[in-house]
Amino acid sequence: MSKEKGSLSIHSENIFPIIKKWLYSDHDIFIRELISNACDAITKVKRLSSLGEAHLGGKTDFQVKVILDTTARTLKFIDNGIGMTDEEVKKYINQIAFSGAEDFLKTYKDKGDIDQIIGHFGLGFYSAFMVADMVEIDTLSYRQGAQGVKWRCDGGTEFEMEEGSRTHRGTEITLHLGPDGETFLSEYTVRSTIEKYCSFMPYPIYFEVADKEPEKDKDGNIIITEPEALNDVLPLYLKQPSACTDEEYKEFYRKTFRDFQEPLFWIHLNMDYPFNLKGILYFPKLNTEFDTIEGRIKLYNSQVFIADNIKEVIPEFLLLLKGVIDCPDLPLNVSRSFLQNDGFTKKISDYITKKVADKLNGLFKSGREGFEKFWDDISPFIKYGSIKDDKFYEKIESILLYKTTDEQYVTIEEYLEKHTGKLEKQVYYVSDPVQQAQYVSLLKAHGVEAVILDHSIDSAFISHIEMKKNDIRFKRVDSDISELMKEQDQTDEETNKVEVENVTKVFKKALAKEDCKIQLESLKSEDVAGMIILSEDSRRMQEMMKRYNMGGFNPGMFPSEETLVLNKKHPLIQYILGHTNEETELLDLIAQQVYDLAVLSHKPLAPEAMANFIKRSNEIMKKMIS
Structure with a gap:
């Protein structure tokens, strides 16, 4: 063929700035696109060979090779796929946005099942111009008697095309890296980008650095090593679940997520109808509460990495997990980086949700004891999912x-059921089992247990449960005094009113708290002098305001809702009741100590209050020996 020059057939002379600045948000995406195209080219020629329309002469060592030359500032992508004739170069390269993969599928759609073609969009090749000042294509078609073609373009609207020198079927694309591609002169950057986007592509991908000094042994001899593919051409999630062992699942997890702590369990997704979806979701062991936001689900389209944690496909609460999902049917936009709005993605999301719920139910029913061992780790995820x-x-x-x-x-x-006759549709809980131990002990003495709800999500979770089960009410153990703890008080109402007024006066003076609220009760236990209670509604409101920083929340913006409950049966309270008309140092000391001890069972003391409490405790002990 004679040398030919011409203009690219495009609808806008600004196509390259659009590709660089808008179409692909990450510059490293060009590696994904060019390797994807190379894999497509191999898939096409394999299909033609199976139909008897391509004769490969036994050359079926299909592979993609990436070669970096830091001296020449070039990056090559080489495949032994279908190749192109000069007419196909004119059609698929010079006419931007004409999809070769789409055209190929239309031609062969009625000839039986076909391997998935990765590249749906003709613009993928042009992502190379994000990093290259010049791009060259050297290609030879699989067709008998085909002539090689060489094409080059400097990123403008002009190209050159002439006879090529390639002697083997396939395509070699050379990128002459410019200032925007400086980063990709690094061996580490290229290797890690290939591993990021192409870990599961269907043909072996090899990478080498052309001008790298060969490794030598101690005698100066060059060490020859067999090249290793950077990818796994048949990842575990593509296999049938019945063909996978536990150790393979664990190894896939370690390798994919660089997490050497074993997952708790996993779900293998394998669906062919009404859409094609495969994958593995892992439930990781959570070391701390903050690990719950560290989930990562990698989304693939025909073994090509698209992105992490795409919420249109993966339900938000599942993003607490780790996993791989591959769905060739995803309705991607032209850059393959974002999903088009489509009801189809909702169906995928619903399917994944159902499979996860089915797995959890299966674990519970098949072995509750084992399920309970997982509960502490998986409960934040399940609670979040219940809410969302x-x-x-x-x-x-x-x-x-x-x-x-x-x-x-x-x-x-x-x-x-366990508390039938003791509690009426009421669940007591603790948010800090140690801090609230006194309240737990008092309830336990009367045959009532509390449940532990100490995760940050639990406040929202119990509100959600109360909404769903409107006859159930959660109460923290320090939100009130259960009727189970009280004894019948023989004091008449008028006398009790006077006692409360007198005791309140003592505590207001001793504590210097004008808003001090006192409640007198006869408790069955004589070991407790006083307890702090805070109504469930008031505390939840304060916690919500604090969590969301509503109205510039500060603790002083609300009047105190705490109530000090005093036990009339305790000797210290009986002493105070008998000396309410006196103003002595001892009376103040007792009131202050009773209050601080009650607060300590409810929440930590403020620094100054704690210092005073320690000093006062020492003073009281001195008085005991004086």
């Missing part, structure tokens, strides 16, 4: 567990 997704909640409602202060795991129905 009604369908998920409906499926797992019956397996929601609550851990009691006795280290037992119960459903809400089991909890209520």
Whole structure:
């Protein structure tokens, strides 16, 4: 063929600035696009060979090779796929945005099943101009008697095309890296980018640095090593679940997520109808509360990495997990980086949610004891899912567990059944088992257990459960004094009113707290002098305001809702009741100590209050020996 020059057939002379600045948000995406195209080219020629329309002469060592030359400032992408004739170069390269893959599928769609073609969009090749000042194509078609073609373009609207020198079927694309491609002169950058986007592509991908000094042994001899592909051409998620071992699942997890702590369990997704979706979702072991935001689900399209944590496909609550999902049917836009708005993605999301719920139910029913061992790790995820997704909640409602202060795991129905006759549709809970131990002990003495709800999500979770089960009410152990703890008080109402007024006066003076609220009760236990209670509604409101920083929240913006409950049966309270008309140092000391001890069972003391408490405790002990 004679040398030919011409203009690219495009609808806008600004196509390259658009590609560089808008179409692809990340410059490293060009590596994904060019390797994807190379894999497509191999898939096409394999298909033609299977149909008897291409004769490969036994050359079926299909592979993609990437070669970096830092001296020449070039990056090559080489495949032994279908190649192109000069007419195909004119059609698929010179006419920007004409999709070669799409055209190929239309031609062969009625000739039986066809391997998935990765590249749906003709613009993928042009991503090379994000980093290259000049791009060259050297290609030879699979067709008998085909002539090689060489094409080059400097990123403008002009190209040159002439006879090529390639002697083997396939395509070699050479990028002459410019200032925007400086980063990709690094061996590490190119290698890690290939691993990021192409870890599961269907043909071996080899990478080498042309001008790198060869490794030598101690005698100066060059060490020859067999090249290793950077990718896994048949990733575990593409296999049938029945063909995978536990060790393979764990190894895939370690390799994919660089996490050497074993996952708790996993779900293998394998669906062919009504859409094609495969993948593995892992439930990781959570070391701390903050690990719950570290999930990562990698989304693939025909073994090509698209992005992490795409919320249109993956339900938000599942983003707490780690996993791989591959869906060739995703309705991607032209850059393959974003999903088009489509009801189809909602169906995928619903399917994944259902499979996760089914797995959890299966684990619960097949071995509750084992499920309970997982509960502490998976409960934040399940609670978050219950809040975010009604369908998920409906499926797992019956397996929601609550851990009691006795280290037992119960459903809400089991909890209520256990306390029949003692509690009326009421669930007591602790947010800090150590801090609230006194309240727990008092309830336990009367046959009532509390459940532990100490995760940051629990406040929202119990509100959600109360909304769903409108006859259930959660109460923190320090929100009121259960009727179970009280004795019948023989004091008449008028006398009790006077006692409360007198005791309140003592505590207001001793504590210098004008808003001090006092409640007198006869408790069955004589070991407790005083307790702080804060109504459930008031505390939840304050916690919500604090969490969302509503109205520039500060603790002083609300009047105190705390109530000091004093036990009339305790000797210290009896002493105060008998000396309310006196003003002595001892009376103040007792009132202050009773109050601080009650607060300590409710929440930590403020620094100054703690210092005063320690000093006062020492003073009281001195008085005991003086």
